[in-house]
Amino acid sequence: MYEGALADLIDELGRLPGIGPKSAQRIAFFILSSDPADVTRLSAALTRVKDQVRFCTICFNVSEQEHCKICRDTRRTDELICVVEEPKDVVAVERTREFRGKYHVLGGAINPLDGIGPDDLRIRELMARLSSGLTREIILATDPNTEGEATATYLALMLKPMGLSVTRLASGLPVGGDLEYADEVTLGRAFEGRRVLDV
Incomplete structure (x- = not known):
């Protein structure tokens, strides 16, 4: 349907997780109509993240240093x-x-x-x-x-x-949820993970 650079951009965006063909097309047209300075900042941020971000050598969280801020704390x-x-x-x-x-x-x-x-x-x-x-x-x-x-x-x-x-980690019912809408597995885990109330 599209060709050249626009088609390539839509294809690349479509490879991202959670981005389907329609979303990829919408994002591509948004980028196309955006101010060139905004697109340059986006491009620079993508390049910078690939160049500077790595995994912490202790815990493997993302970090721009050898050790992440949590491991350094x-x-x-x-x-x-x-x-x-x-x-x-x-x-x-x-x-x-x-x-x-x-x-x-x-x-x-x-x-x-x-x-x-x-x-x-x-x-x-x-x-x-x-x-x-x-x-x-x-x-x-x-x-x-x-x-x-x-x-x-x-x-x-x-x-x-x-x-x-x-x-x-315990799993079970979300805060603010209704019991009647919980599935059997979630409700079963909520029963398994029940705790004594300290009053």
């Missing part, structure tokens, strides 16, 4: 490590302002259908971190889906013999 404890799938999960946990430990980013989850096994994740690096003996508890904060559960189970089996406390 001396107020954070090494006794707690929260294991997540992706760097965006670190941001989600940080927004709660409840966690004062450190993180380990696996870089995905076990998914045999996509050919992703334990060796494709940063599990060896996690085990090397734990050899220091500073960590007491590992919090498994993988996604509550089939792949996340498989990854959490695999890690729990590996970590339990090390004498560490291995916990999993």
